[in-house]
Amino acid sequence: MSFSWLRKEVVESGLCRICGACVAACKPGVIEVERGPELVGECIECGLCSDVCPAINNLKSLGVDEFDRxxxxxxxxxxxxxxxxxxxxxxxxxxxxxxxxxxxxxxxxxxxxxxxxxxxxxxxxxxxxxxxxxxxxxxxxxxxxxxxxxxxxxxxxxxxxxxxxxxxxxxxxxxxxxxxxxxxxxxxxxFQHELLFDLITDKAECKACDIKKIGINKGKFNYKAGEQESALKLSEIDHCIxxxxxxxxxxxxxxxxxxxxxxxxxxxxxxxxxxxxxxxxxxxxxxxxxxxxxxxxxxxxxxxxxxxxxxx
Missing domain, CATH: 3.40.640 (Aspartate Aminotransferase; domain 2)
Structure with missing residues (x-):
């Protein structure tokens, strides 16, 4: 099974979790991940990238159970x-x-x-x-x-x-x-980093590197730009998920x-x-x-x- 199959079934279909497991599994080391997995060399069709993808593999089917508390x-x-x-x-x-x-x-x-x-x-x-x-x-x-x-x-x-x-x-x-x-x-x-920080920097009228602190608390997304602390409703950042x-x-x-x-x-x-x-x-x-x-x-x-x- 080749990387082209994985790209079609997982990446292009929007199922990729950007976990990087396919990179670790790739024998010739020709997969890289930035916004999603990309082939940067010749695929030898070993199929390992597909074997470790959590979007299409079920641990329970491999006999691995979830842990109780x-x-x-x-x-x-x-x-x-x-x-x-x-x-x-x-x-x-x-x-x-x-x-x-x-x-x-x-x-x-x-x-x-x-x-x-x-x-x-x-x-x-x-x-x-x-x-x-x-x-x-x-x-x-x-x-x-x-x-x-x-x-x-x-x-x-x-x-x-x-x-x-x-x-x-x-x-x-x-x-x-x-x-x-x-x-x-x-x-x-x-969250999708770019969408989230485009929103924050637009609201704060600053660059991302000027943001001092971010966090979610009590149903609010809080951030600090310079000395100014502000908050957004979670509904305002829902599109960034x-x-x-x-x-x-x-x-x-x-x-x-x-x-x-x-x-x-x-x-x-x-x-x-x-x-x-x-x-x-x-x-x-x-x-x-x-x-x-x-x-x-x-x-x-x-x-x-x-x-x-x-x-x-």
């Missing part, structure tokens, strides 16, 4: 520099730093961003690099395109949205890369070893849901760097799961 916690980093540079308590940042420092992984694949807020895939191998990449990104990046590069260092942790974690599991099932831990983040929907996201039903990243987000936790804290034995292992390695309390109720997470399923 085992335990839930609310957590916050104990380090102020992590809290100041991270989102909602810095749980993911602290976990990655702990995994690298303990030697449980040798690298991690994460999302960074440019000076104009464009999300980009990154391989990090040092705690300082993890800190530099901290925080929520509004837009998609083909993070799995970096799995092969990250695997050259040894064992890998992948941090991604539910669809990216699903694709990472497909890579693992096909024996591609050295992914050891799958860390999922809660995701209701993601990636079309493929409207078909997704997984809010909590059910194929991850742990799931992380802000829903269900007090402001400045993160909700962490343990889903597997590996999730327990990596959380244990991070405990000494976290303030931890039991998650009182999982109903807020349940509610967002129900809402996402209803919107499809």
């Amino acid at each position: 085992k335990k839930g916690f609310v957590v916050r980093s104990q380090k102020m520099d992590v809290i100041e540079r991270s989102q909602d308590g810095g749980a993911v940042t602290s976990i990655l730093i702990s995994l690298l420092n303990s030697g449980l992984v040798d690298s991690a694949v994460v999302v960074g961003q440019t000076s104009d807020w464009k999300p980009i895939p990154l391989v990090v191998t040092e705690p300082g690099e993890v800190l530099d990449s901290a925080g929520t990104k509004f837009g998609s990046a083909p993070i799995l395109s970096k799995v092969s590069e990250a695997s050259e260092h040894g064992d890998v942790a992948v941090v991604g949205t539910p669809c990216q974690i699903e694709a990472a599991r497909l890579l693992d099932e096909r024996g591609i890369g050295n992914i050891k831990y799958f860390i999922g983040v809660f995701c209701m929907k993601n 990636r079309p493929v996201c409207r078909e997704c039903t997984d809010f909590e990243s059910r194929y991850a070893d742990i799931s992380v987000g802000s829903v269900g936790s007090p402001k400045g804290w993160s909700t962490v849901i343990i889903r597997s034995e590996k999730g327990e292992e990596l959380f244990k390695a991070s405990k000494k760097h976290l303030d931890i309390d039991e998650l009182g109720s999982q109903e807020p997470v349940d509610r967002l799961c129900r809402i996402k399923q209803k919107t499809v």
Whole structure:
């Protein structure tokens, strides 16, 4: 099966999730992803790009089941520099730093961003690099395109949205890369970066690089340009949502070893849901760097799961 088939069935039909799994799987290394996968060399028709595409492959058909929730916690980093540079308590940042420092992984694949807020895939191998990449990104990046590069260092942790974690599991099932831990983040929907920032910069009458802060809180999209803080209704940015996201039903990243987000936790804290034995292992390695309390109720997470399923 050739890349031309994948391009027709997935990319041109609007099903591509821009996860980058096809790049990691490509034997001759002739697929690149910017706005979507493109062939930059001769395809040998090995079919691996199609085998790992989450748009046309079902993990359950391969015997891979979703993970149920085992335990839930609310957590916050104990380090102020992590809290100041991270989102909602810095749980993911602290976990990655702990995994690298303990030697449980040798690298991690994460999302960074440019000076104009464009999300980009990154391989990090040092705690300082993890800190530099901290925080929520509004837009998609083909993070799995970096799995092969990250695997050259040894064992890998992948941090991604539910669809990216699903694709990472497909890579693992096909024996591609050295992914050891799958860390999922809660995701209701993601955005098309250019559309979103065209809207923000038009409203703020500034360049993207002049935006100091963005985030979603209490049903509003908040942003800060210079010293001016403003907010948009979520309905005002609805047209910026990636079309493929409207078909997704997984809010909590059910194929991850742990799931992380802000829903269900007090402001400045993160909700962490343990889903597997590996999730327990990596959380244990991070405990000494976290303030931890039991998650009182999982109903807020349940509610967002129900809402996402209803919107499809």
